[in-house]
Amino acid sequence: xxxxxxxxxxxxxxxxxxxxxxxxxxxxxxxxxxTIKEHNYVRTKAGFFDVSHMGRIHIENDQINKVxxxxxxxxxxxxxxxxxxSIFTNKEGNAIDDVIFxxxxxxxxxxxxxxxxxxxxxHLTNHDIEHKxxxxxxxxxxxxxxxxxxxxxxILEIPDKFYTNFNDKFTYARTGYTGEDGLEIMYxxxxxxxxxQFLKENNIKPCGLGSRDTLRLEASLPLYGFELSESITPVxxxxxxxxxxxxxxxxxxxxxxxxxxxDHKYLKRFVVNxxxxxxxxxxxxxxxxxxxxxxxxxxxxxxxxxxxxLFDTAPETDLIEFDIRGKLLEGKIISKRFLS
Amino acid sequence: xxxKKYLETHEWYSINENSITVGISDxxxxxxxxxxxxxxxxxxxxxxxxxxxxxxxxxxxxxxAYAPMDCIIxxxxxxxxxxxxxxxxxxxxxxxxxxxxxxxxxxxxMSYQEYESFIS
Numbered sequence: 001x002x003x004x005x006x007x008x009x010x011x012x013x014x015x016x017x018x019x020x021x022x023x024x025x026x027x028x029x030x031x032x033x034x035t036i037k038e039h040n041y042v043r044t045k046a047g048f049f050d051v052s053h054m055g056r057i058h059i060e061n062d063q064i065n066k067v068x069x070x071x072x073x074x075x076x077x078x079x080x081x082x083x084x085x086s087i088f089t090n091k092e093g094n095a096i097d098d099v100i101f102x103x104x105x106x107x108x109x110x111x112x113x114x115x116x117x118x119x120x121x122x123h124l125t126n127h128d129i130e131h132k133x134x135x136x137x138x139x140x141x142x143x144x145x146x147x148x149x150x151x152x153x154x155i156l157e158i159p160d161k162f163y164t165n166f167n168d169k170f171t172y173a174r175t176g177y178t179g180e181d182g183l184e185i186m187y188x189x190x191x192x193x194x195x196x197q198f199l200k201e202n203n204i205k206p207c208g209l210g211s212r213d214t215l216r217l218e219a220s221l222p223l224y225g226f227e228l229s230e231s232i233t234p235v236x237x238x239x240x241x242x243x244x245x246x247x248x249x250x251x252x253x254x255x256x257x258x259x260x261x262x263d264h265k266y267l268k269r270f271v272v273n274x275x276x277x278x279x280x281x282x283x284x285x286x287x288x289x290x291x292x293x294x295x296x297x298x299x300x301x302x303x304x305x306x307x308x309x310l311f312d313t314a315p316e317t318d319l320i321e322f323d324i325r326g327k328l329l330e331g332k333i334i335s336k337r338f339l340s
Numbered sequence: 341x342x343x344k345k346y347l348e349t350h351e352w353y354s355i356n357e358n359s360i361t362v363g364i365s366d367x368x369x370x371x372x373x374x375x376x377x378x379x380x381x382x383x384x385x386x387x388x389x390x391x392x393x394x395x396x397x398x399x400x401x402x403x404x405a406y407a408p409m410d411c412i413i414x415x416x417x418x419x420x421x422x423x424x425x426x427x428x429x430x431x432x433x434x435x436x437x438x439x440x441x442x443x444x445x446x447x448x449x450m451s452y453q454e455y456e457s458f459i460s
Contacts, residue, residue, distance in 0.1 A: 036374040275377030298376040
């Protein structure tokens with residue numbers, strides 16, 4: 001794995017004997033003490049994730065209207081210091097990437113999926129958007145859990161939920177990907193040693209991408225490459241709430257038509273009263289409507305299997321049947337989020 | 341009981357007279373991550389060498405374990421129904437999965453040293 005990219009915390013991950021995996025060209029920790037243990041740290045106390053492999057792009061605010069033409073949410077009219085989850089769409093209305101914007105008075109920070117960073121950089125260039133890729137000079141750490149904020153308030157001024165803040169060392173937002181409260185913090189790589197020291201002193205446990213995946217699934221959050229891709233629109237991915245852009249962004253007509261007609265694919269949440277896990281690609285039927293599991297895993301909190309399934313059209317019933325390697329397993333579509 | 345032997349598919353087995361005990365290796369449990377569910381065969385089920393006997397669901401993936409030789413299941417580790425995680429904590433001890441009567445002895449597995457160099 002010599003050619004893989006390494007984050008500034010690589011030495012720390014090695015010291016902690018983490019299980020390192022290859023992901024989007026990076027060498028990243030999958031787990032340290034075990035996925036379920038790490039999952040529970042985040043649900044009950046606080047854990048941190050090195051998510052420095054994610055793309056970070058600095059864009060001056062004079063470019064904001066051009067960016068607004070490429071996403072389904074209204075970034076241009078967003079209040080300064082707010083964070084925004086949105087989706088870059090193509091002219092078919094399909095998702096190029098799902099991203100977070102941190103908006104400040106003079107600039108925005110665009111945080112994109114590692115797997116899509118180069119694609120987004122090219123997309124920005126193709127639309128004459130001036131930008132600066134700051135991925136390699138900075139680190140991004142997500143500290144999440146019910147105790148995260150009370151620990152972090154000792155060193156940082158805490159913004160309201162979905163707001164951002166910064167000081168001379170850290171740029172951060174009260175956002176995350178776990179369903180728990182916490183901050184996502186960006187800093188210059190030269191700060192890494194000090195920051196690790198802070199995390200150690202406060203007994204915030206490292207968590208890997210394994211638990212990041214089980215946590216995001218339990219929090220009903222989509223993952224690009226699974227729930228989202230260039231063959232699904234935000235409407236189909238059950239992300240209609242992100243669509244707030246009044247300007248003529250790419251794919252707007254198709255997206256609006258889908259909203260009006262209801263004639264499109266449907267992404268639904270499912271639960272199975274079993275620990276047998278319908279995994280990605282598992283075929284599903286709801287009466288005569290076919291679907292396929294996009295993500296499925298075991299929920300440590302619910303103690304059952306959960307996931308997302310994408311149906312070709314609106315499912316006719318909530319009762320569904322999975323074909324798991326030739327054996328049929330019953331499950332149920334649920335409208336509420338997995339965790340209340 | 342003989343020393344454990346290992347297969348390329350990461351099962352271990354040990355032979356005791358006409359019976360084998362089967363589990364998965366420490367390396368395999370580490371690769372799978374947290375094990376949450378094990379689908380066990382029934383006592384009396386008959387398998388040919390290489391047949392899939394066991395299905396192991398873990399947070400990272402699902403894996404199958406295969407019959408090391410032709411055999412008939414005589415006992416299953418029912419503790420795994422409620423505590424599948426013992427395969428993670430003690431894969432070669434209390435995390436054994438099945439015992440079976442040997443139909444055709446085929447003691448071709450790797451020694452621990454051979455297996456170690458196989459996985460390294």
